[in-house]
Amino acid sequence: MIVLSSTWRDSKRHLFKFSQEMSRAGSRLDSKKVNSELFTLTYGALVAQLLKDYENIDDVNKQLERMGYNMGIRLIEDFLARTGSGRCYDFRDTAEKIQTGFKIFLGITPTITNWSTAGDEFSLCFESNPLTEFVELPDHCLNLKYCNILTGVLRGACEMVQMEVASWFVQDQLKNDSVTELRVKFIKRLEDAIPAGED
Amino acid sequence: MVIYGVYIVSKSGGLIFNHDHNIPRVETEKSFNYPLDVKLTYENKKVVVAFGQRDGINVGHALTAVNGNPVTGRELEDGRDVLEMLEQPENFPITLKFSRAKMTTNEKIFLASMFYPLFAIASQLSPEPRCSGIEVLEADTFRLYCYQTLTGVKFIIVADPVQPGMDILTKRVYELYADYALKNPFYSLEMPIRCELFETNLQTLLETIEKSGISNV
Numbered sequence: 001m002i003v004l005s006s007t008w009r010d011s012k013r014h015l016f017k018f019s020q021e022m023s024r025a026g027s028r029l030d031s032k033k034v035n036s037e038l039f040t041l042t043y044g045a046l047v048a049q050l051l052k053d054y055e056n057i058d059d060v061n062k063q064l065e066r067m068g069y070n071m072g073i074r075l076i077e078d079f080l081a082r083t084g085s086g087r088c089y090d091f092r093d094t095a096e097k098i099q100t101g102f103k104i105f106l107g108i109t110p111t112i113t114n115w116s117t118a119g120d121e122f123s124l125c126f127e128s129n130p131l132t133e134f135v136e137l138p139d140h141c142l143n144l145k146y147c148n149i150l151t152g153v154l155r156g157a158c159e160m161v162q163m164e165v166a167s168w169f170v171q172d173q174l175k176n177d178s179v180t181e182l183r184v185k186f187i188k189r190l191e192d193a194i195p196a197g198e199d
Numbered sequence: 200m201v202i203y204g205v206y207i208v209s210k211s212g213g214l215i216f217n218h219d220h221n222i223p224r225v226e227t228e229k230s231f232n233y234p235l236d237v238k239l240t241y242e243n244k245k246v247v248v249a250f251g252q253r254d255g256i257n258v259g260h261a262l263t264a265v266n267g268n269p270v271t272g273r274e275l276e277d278g279r280d281v282l283e284m285l286e287q288p289e290n291f292p293i294t295l296k297f298s299r300a301k302m303t304t305n306e307k308i309f310l311a312s313m314f315y316p317l318f319a320i321a322s323q324l325s326p327e328p329r330c331s332g333i334e335v336l337e338a339d340t341f342r343l344y345c346y347q348t349l350t351g352v353k354f355i356i357v358a359d360p361v362q363p364g365m366d367i368l369t370k371r372v373y374e375l376y377a378d379y380a381l382k383n384p385f386y387s388l389e390m391p392i393r394c395e396l397f398e399t400n401l402q403t404l405l406e407t408i409e410k411s412g413i414s415n416v
Contacts, residue, residue: 073388074388076350160349196318196319
């Protein structure tokens with residue numbers, strides 16, 4: 001794990017808190033912190049590289065989603081191990097847990113809004129987004145979903161707890177919207193994948 | 200107080216990690232005269248004591264060496280058959296070394312995949328819906344603790360029956376797994392865990408618990 005000091009540029013920037021947020025009584029694992037700017041820049045480098053590698057912006061979006069998926073299927077274990085949270089039997093639980101996840105891994109708390117009447121769709125609104133801190137989209141990248149990795153992370157993480165979800169950006173601060181809005185939709189429970197003793 | 204071993208079984212039932220922590224090595228060497236007064240048989244590719252328990256040699260112990268030469272299966276290194284050799288009076292007096300049979304990796308994989316349906320059966324047998332499956336399995340010499348995560352991975356710890364705090368330990372091992380196995384970019388899911396960092400951190404955790412108890416973890 002990366003542990004960096006906070007001396008990188010002005011110290012007012014908050015640190016990401018990967019683990020110490022959740023009180024794990026007496027755990028001795030080091031609290032792992034990393035400077036948010038380093039993370040922002042690393043992600044920027046990744047997206048910029050993908051834009052070089054793929055001519056087509058749609059391919060970049062797809063690739064980001066795939067990378068996110070692969071992160072999500074691993075990250076979920078970290079989330080479960082740290083929070084000790086149980087299974088969700090309602091999508092509202094899921095929404096809250098996703099919110100907690102953002103708090104743990106990105107240090108931000110998106111607001112949960114715009115519930116659909118069926119209760120199977122909601123939006124996460126980000127006032128600020130560490131991924132886009134220093135970013136402005138050039139004209140030829142208007143189709144780029146810069147934060148598309150997040151949709152992949154959500155899909156991967158939920159799939160591992162036997163839930164199929166879809167998510168997409170409906171508003172984006174990079175495209176001059178006032179907030180960034182990520183819409184999350186519940187598709188189905190993956191009944192076949194539920195482990196014995198859980199069904 | 201002792202922790203004997205840690206096992207991790209993947210979602211699909213395969214053993215992806217095992218760690219023998221503290222299994223006491225029982226070894227006895229003794230000199231015998233003709234005729235041999237313990238009964239030996241050949242089973243499971245080992246020569247084992249079938250009857251005649253004495254001087255720390257117990258029923259079930261396996262023959263590991265004859266006159267200091269190691270035994271593999273039922274043969275000595277030079278190809279002589281051990282059981283035939285022990286029937287010939289001219290080979291005596293003879294020194295035999297016995298020890299408790301060690302589980303091979305194959306046997307461990309076999310047992311791990313056997314535990315998997317047992318766990319499933321337990322959750323189906325339950326009179327109440329939503330049963331968790333086997334969490335603790337108790338015997339006179341050990342207790343087995345099993346923690347299944349929401350994603351279906353099982354963390355199994357075999358420990359002394361009086362060792363406290365093992366249910367907390369399974370969750371700590373889960374944290375180590377999330378940190379050192381899953382964050383290792385070269386580890387692919389569902390595959391055996393061969394991550395040195397995971398192993399060393401687990402070792403440290405187990406030693407701390409044995410020395411100073413679960414409250415310090």
